[in-house]
Amino acid sequence: MTCNAFTFQTLHPDTIMDALFAQGIRVDSGLTALNSYENRVYQFQDEDRRRYVVKFYRPERWSAAQILEEHEFALDLQCDDVPVAAPLAFNHQTLLTHHDFCFAVFPSVGGRQFEADNLDQMEWVGRYLGRLHQTGSKKRFTHRPDIGVKEYLIEPRQLFETTTLIPASLKQAFLSAVDKLIDAVMEQWHSRFNLLRLHGDCHAGNILWRDGPMFVDLDDARNGPAVQDLWMLLHGDRAEQRMQLEMIVEAYEEFCEFNRTELALIEPLRAMRQVYYLAWLIRRWDDPAFPKNFPWLCSEDHWRRQTSIFLNQVNVLQEPPLALTPIY
Template sequence: MNDKSFTFQTLHPDTIMDALFEQGIRVDSGLTPLNSYENRVYQFQDEDRQRFVVKFYRPQRWSAEQIQEEHQFALDLVNDEIPVAAPIQFDNQTLLTHKGFFYAVFPSLGGRQFESDNIDQMEWVARYLGRIHQTGRKKTFNARPAIGIQEYLTEPRQVFETATLIPKALKANFLKATDALINAVAMHWDGQAETLRLHGDCHAGNILWRDGPLFVDLDDARMGPAVQDLWMLLNGDKAEQRMQLETIIEAYEEFSPFNSDEIALIEPLRAMRFVYYLAWLIRRWDDPAFPKNFPWLTGEDYWRSQTTTFIEQVKVLNEPPLQLTPMY
């Protein structure tokens, strides 16, 4: 997936309008860009005053087969009455093409932001994650990858090695901290955990609230351990996280079993996300949207802070994982 040099400069409003018109949709409101850096996502209203969202996928990131697996997972979830944003079918197809772009159309499903510090909402989300994983276990992804060290650590390390964004004076220390973090994760990651189809990026920004949770953006769906969809709900200090995790697991297990051994994967998964995210920013730097929205990436203070973050995460990995309160 070598997409480093791609930008969306050729995706003009007329191109988007033409693509929608091909599917019988006449845009009546103009196109409102939504917050998405990886892909290009726009909300609009048609001539019948129905609201939709159109998503143009970044070329060369996912293959047609991989996107279709994402779409099928969303449709499977809707079929199991789980509130998720799923693509609309046109002539039995959800994945559409126009001028070399893959795109899909979704209903616009409004809602307010999920409150990550609201324990009642967290409990409700956890129940639905249990149901999502019920559905996720029924099939496997064959084209989409699984969460693992190669994609999340080894390949990003190669990106750092050649990155010109990292100041030369700081690069050696940053790479040393990266290597220490990779080694620490490897000691805790044996790749033996049960894997299933996951949302993959289930943070608060991908959960809306409308008389209950609504899950959006399955773009990072992949195979992985169940805890991947749980740990990003945690926030606060260790005591708060322990209480939240107990609440989450209790609610989750109303619909799906949870292997408590996976709790030990939370900090390795967090470390992998740190490294993968940073490499993602570097890979996307040629896209004009990234320098505009992440200007601090060129500053020395940022890279010093990332080095510190990696060093501190190694310390966390060397500590005992979160422990649930024993049940008597």
């Protein structure tokens, strides 16, 4: 994103209604805002009582070509019977524009929250991730980026150096912790994996349950290692995570072979996500929604805790990676 100060203050309800009306959709209900800070997403019902979701993309984050790759991936998955929320086409176009905003309309799929502690549901998700990656491996994104240390570590480190949101008295200790974390990640990071199209942000909040999993929100789709879509489902202590991983991989491999050398990337990817998330909050701070919803970002206690979290992750990176039972 090149325009970090952009806000959605000009996206009024009337603007949204007009954008939908231009596509032949008459809104017959209120617009219910869904939980999204990066974009603006609303659920509504039309005059025929059909339910939809409209997503207005944050300008300057993704190019039109990159958004269209997200849509193409979703439609590829849909064609392969992978349960995913895919955009609807209007006059053969899925990416629509109105008043300089890019937007897309999706069917409202509904469903319950995926239960991360439900092992039966976990097995289903592993199976469908195998199918998702089977489709994702057919080709790569050409406009969307690859998951890598430059975007997730090096560029955030440069941002931390210049931001005024980190209290001056704590900045040096924080930057020192970031540097140690980057060094620890670089020692573990490797490229012995096949790049494939990923969901990219496959955590429990992006999976609905409707007699099986339904994957939503491909906004962070990128090329990367398969394990990126698996590790965020793991939780609990090490023994619990190993049991979950065994179950996920066994189900996954019904459709797609899993490269076990990628297990060494789980903790580096966790560290990269931690760093990238903080940088994302800083980049979006001029959007009024962010100070309102993340007021703790300015507190000294937060930066002390974050320094401690990073140093703890350095220690975790020194431990042997999570492993599966050997195959003979």
